[in-house]
Amino acid sequence: MWELHEYKNQSALLNNLTVRISDLLCKQIQQGGKASIALSGGSTPKTLYQQLSGQSLPWQSVIISLVDERWVAEVNASSNARFIKNTLIQNQAARAIFIGMKTSHRDVFAAAESLSNILERHTLPLDLVLLGMGLDGHTASLFPDAKGLTEALSDTCRPVCCAIQPQPSADDANPTARMTLSLNTILSASVRILYISGAAKRDVLEQAFIPGSVTDMPVRAVLHDSQTMTEIYYAPDD
Ligand SMILES: O=C(O)[C@H](O)[C@@H](O)[C@H](O)[C@H](O)COP(=O)(O)O
Numbered sequence: 470m471w472e473l474h475e476y477k478n479q480s481a482l483l484n485n486l487t488v489r490i491s492d493l494l495c496k497q498i499q500q501g502g503k504a505s506i507a508l509s510g511g512s513t514p515k516t517l518y519q520q521l522s523g524q525s526l527p528w529q530s531v532i533i534s535l536v537d538e539r540w541v542a543e544v545n546a547s548s549n550a551r552f553i554k555n556t557l558i559q560n561q562a563a564r565a566i567f568i569g570m571k572t573s574h575r576d577v578f579a580a581a582e583s584l585s586n587i588l589e590r591h592t593l594p595l596d597l598v599l600l601g602m603g604l605d606g607h608t609a610s611l612f613p614d615a616k617g618l619t620e621a622l623s624d625t626c627r628p629v630c631c632a633i634q635p636q637p638s639a640d641d642a643n644p645t646a647r648m649t650l651s652l653n654t655i656l657s658a659s660v661r662i663l664y665i666s667g668a669a670k671r672d673v674l675e676q677a678f679i680p681g682s683v684t685d686m687p688v689r690a691v692l693h694d695s696q697t698m699t700e701i702y703y704a705p706d707d
Pocket residue numbers: 509510511512513514536537538539549600601602603607608609610
């Protein structure tokens with residue numbers, strides 16, 4: 470199930486989403502002493518993270534982790550850890566605690582078990598997971614027909630995170646291996662937000678609203694979960 474929040478422009482969306490997340494963090498810290506959030510990389514959330522970084526919150530009580538990571542060193546421009554540190558963990562939010570995914574394992578599949586234990590110990594339970602979506606209907610690094618997808622989508626999947634090797638595509642003939650939170654872990658978060666921009670993704674979202682193959686459009690596994698709500702934030706590109 471989902472609730473769709475559509476805005477006329479990015480500015481209106483960003484102001485509302487910044488308040489939504491800031492209020493959630495403050496409430497959770499007041500109630501439980503800390504807040505744990507798992508964030509997506511990509512490009513869409515850049516301005517959101519920059520706006521959040523300036524919010525005056527008890528950031529020292531916020532644990533920031535990742536929904537997924539490309540299996541590259543942090544110095545690599547495509548690293549999600551690098552993206553989050555350069556956009557969110559700045560200014561007021563510089564005091565936040567960051568727990569990344571990239572380990573020293575060369576093979577992402579060899580890293581999954583030990584990383585899963587670390588994330589289970591230091592990031593769960595998740596108070597918020599912020600997701601994006603690709604034009605192919607992936608979310609997190611749950612890519613259509615990817616190696617590792619079956620385990621990552623399994624409702625009996627114990628590991629907090631799973632290794633994924635996306636299939637080559639017209640956009641990317643040699644896709645980077647990735648680590649992703651499992652569907653179970655994503656669905657376990659108290660609040661789940663899907664943030665997308667642009668008319669093309671709005672069309673993909675309409676396709677994803679139609680029940681169908683989850684391996685073709687893994688975002689369906691999130692949207693059509695009957696137990697927990699997905700808050701969708703959408704605005705056209707400016
Ligand atoms: O590592 C990643 O790329 C993200 O976690 C991924 O799931 C992202 O949210 C979508 O690919 C959308 O990316 P854009 O925001 O760049 O369109």
